[in-house]
Amino acid sequence: MFKLALSAGHGLYTPGKRCLKTLDPSETREWTLNSRICNKIEEKLKAYDGFELIRCDDVTGQTDKTISYRAALANNFKADFYLSIHHNAGIGGGSGGGIEAYVYTNVDNATKQWQTAIYNSVVAKTGLKGNRSQPLRSADFGELRETAMPAVLIECGYMDSTTDTPIILTEDFANKVAEGCVEAIVTKLSLNKKAENTVNQALDITYQVWDNTLKKWLPNVKNLDDYAGIFGHEAACIYANISHGNIFYKVHVKGGGWLPEVKNREDYAGLYNKPIDALMMKTDTGRKINYAVHLKEQNRWLPFVTGYSESDSNNGYAGIIGKTIDAVKIYIG
């Protein structure tokens, strides 16, 4: 299973990183452009089997995750390739620019091959070749230095160039960049397209909760037909399976730690009589799993999350450490 770490550079509120006002009166933020492309890459990759993907940025844009955070996430995930999407600046309202792809200053051939593959494919799709004499570059960028796997940072045109800015703002351009990245990844890894009928085929999740108040398993629930759990009761264990592919999940015991990961219904996650306060889930289907938990004391749902990481309290797991869960709801996008 190939592991891809994808990062949209910066955050929505990162100072400076935005289009030049004279060229784009709404001063579109760099993160918005970066994230739009990352979302499209994720979407387009859904048509393929054989990989697992994590996002290293905050997909809501609210926080600018540090370079160390992003690199650690990719390193812990044991990613095989790290792709960071950025847009450039430095032309100051003049013309010219174009796409550039960076690797770290001292890299192996495998990394250089990724750099060439991504660059060539994105330029072929977009035509935004620009006028830089050295579009394949190396630099001591933190994301490239701190990541332990081949890493490429692509600058998808300049936000302050009369040539590039009108182009990079378009949806069409974002689509083409994403197509270019996906084509390079798919070709390099020989990923197979999913059978046509499984791409949009419904992928159902069936799940249930062990109720620590009633001391029994509650009935199974499918997708968002209902939620599993009873408000005001303590949830202690979770059991789940999906209609094709595999699901992996684990829970955090309140006042304790994370329990081992379980797969499908080979075991359940949790311990009878031990209330849980966090849950993480992932699948190997390439589809996004969305899961949310309801807090017993606060009597409210937390937002859906999609990640799988103990170190990412934002999107890596559902729940708040120390707050008992009483219900969960899950669906696969």
Ligand SMILES: [Zn+2]
């Ligand atoms: Zn940037």
